[in-house]
Amino acid sequence: MVVSDCNREEEEEKHHVDVVGVGEVNVNGVVKNRLGEQMLEEDPNGNSETSVRNGEISTTVRWGPNHSGVKQLKLLYGTGKRVQEIVSIVFCTTLLILNGATLISRVEIAHLPTILVAVFFGIVAADFLSGLVHWGADTWGSVDLPLFGAAFIRPFREHHIDPTSITRHDFIETNGDNFMLPTIPLLYLYYKLITNEGFYAQNVGGIYFTFLLAIFVAMTNQIHKWSHTYFGLPGWVCFLQKYRVILPTKLHRIHHISPHQTYYCITTGWLNWPLEKLGFWRLLECWVSRSTGYQPREDDFKWAHHTVSHCTKSCRN
Incomplete structure (x- = not known):
């Protein structure tokens, strides 16, 4: 988990919280981050969305240095x-x-x-x-x-x-x-x-x-x-x-x-x-x-x- 040294202890403590607690389940059973387009602390480049499908956490790349x-x-x-x-x-x-x-x-x-x-x-x-x-x-x-x-x-x-x-x-x-x-x-x-x-x-x-x-x-x-x-x-x-x-x-x-x-x-x-x-x-x-x-x-x-x-x-x- 890559986070700022300034907030490492706080973020590591939050990491133990069930991921479903920060999301909403849609009709397909996918848990989406409530903050949608925000930067994720786990993603230093802020280019991913987190979702849970079939009980597994996955990320989807949104944009970044390779964006046209x-x-x-x-x-x-x-x-x-x-x-x-x-x-x-x-x-x-x-x-x-x-x-x-x-x-x-x-x-x-x-x-x-x-x-x-x-x-x-x-x-x-x-x-x-x-x-x-x-x-x-x-x-x-x-x-x-x-x-x-x-x-x-x-x-x-x-x-x-x-x-x-x-x-x-x-x-x-x-x-x-x-x-x-x-x-x-x-x-x-x-x-x-x-x-x-x-x-x-x-x-x-x-x-x-x-x-x-x-x-x-x-x-x-x-x-x-x-x-x-x-x-x-x-x-x-x-x-x-x-x-x-x-x-x-x-x-x-x-x-x-x-x-x-x-x-x-x-x-x-x-x-x-x-x-x-x-x-x-x-x-x-x-x-x-x-x-x-x-x-x-x-x-x-x-x-x-x-x-x-x-x-x-x-x-x-």
């Missing part, structure tokens, strides 16, 4: 994209180090309460933005969209066909786009810190909010990758997942239940439950549809076997 859609999507990852990712990572990392060193040198005890509050809201903001981008890329547009399709929508569509393809991507391919996003705010922040002596004292909260937001935005896809990594994670990553500082594997599995229209936040996952209770994403879909008249086409989801949400369909009427 995955192969086509991989062809869209070119040299130019690779160069952009390398430049983004080098530039952003340099700015994070420069800003971090500057902030450490200016920390004062009196500022700690403000810093802690700013850090918390910076992390929350990063989680929300991760969900917003994830929702946007999953719900709208196509891989054929000029400029953005192949570069930014493609990885999300590939991910739903082959959920753990991200674990086979190196650090550059995994994180290049996310490291690009905070470069301008970090550059501005560093410029103000070194050119304006009063800037730090006057903007402590905003500075630390921006800095932590930048860190967690940059690391979002790495955190996402860890949530799909089923073995060999460092102990400190397991610790952070266990105590929900970053997105844990079990929580992210909910998003991978077809049709993948829930739990979009992939940084810490803190906002997934409240946003779902509010129906936030469905309401946002309706607002976009009614405001712009644009609807996601069925073939926009051909790569990931998506379906258009009930709310979006209703907005067409």
Whole structure:
């Protein structure tokens, strides 16, 4: 049984439970997993459905690295994209180090309460933005969209066909786009810190909010990758997942239940439950549809076997 080291004891304990307890028997006597299209913890690549026929457990391969859609999507990852990712990572990392060193040198005890509050809201903001981008890329547009399709929508569509393809991507391919996003705010922040002596004292909260937001935005896809990594994670990553500082594997599995229209936040996952209770994403879909008249086409989801949400369909009427 191959599972994440972080959850090994819990999963092994569950393994002793009768498999019929997690399924439903249909008229043919087949027990299907209630979560249907989810990743299975026993399947590191998330490409199988479990069923029981004549008392024997069997798996059926759904999709994965050999899926024709995955192969086509991989062809869209070119040299130019690779160069952009390398430049983004080098530039952003340099700015994070420069800003971090500057902030450490200016920390004062009196500022700690403000810093802690700013850090918390910076992390929350990063989680929300991760969900917003994830929702946007999953719900709208196509891989054929000029400029953005192949570069930014493609990885999300590939991910739903082959959920753990991200674990086979190196650090550059995994994180290049996310490291690009905070470069301008970090550059501005560093410029103000070194050119304006009063800037730090006057903007402590905003500075630390921006800095932590930048860190967690940059690391979002790495955190996402860890949530799909089923073995060999460092102990400190397991610790952070266990105590929900970053997105844990079990929580992210909910998003991978077809049709993948829930739990979009992939940084810490803190906002997934409240946003779902509010129906936030469905309401946002309706607002976009009614405001712009644009609807996601069925073939926009051909790569990931998506379906258009009930709310979006209703907005067409």
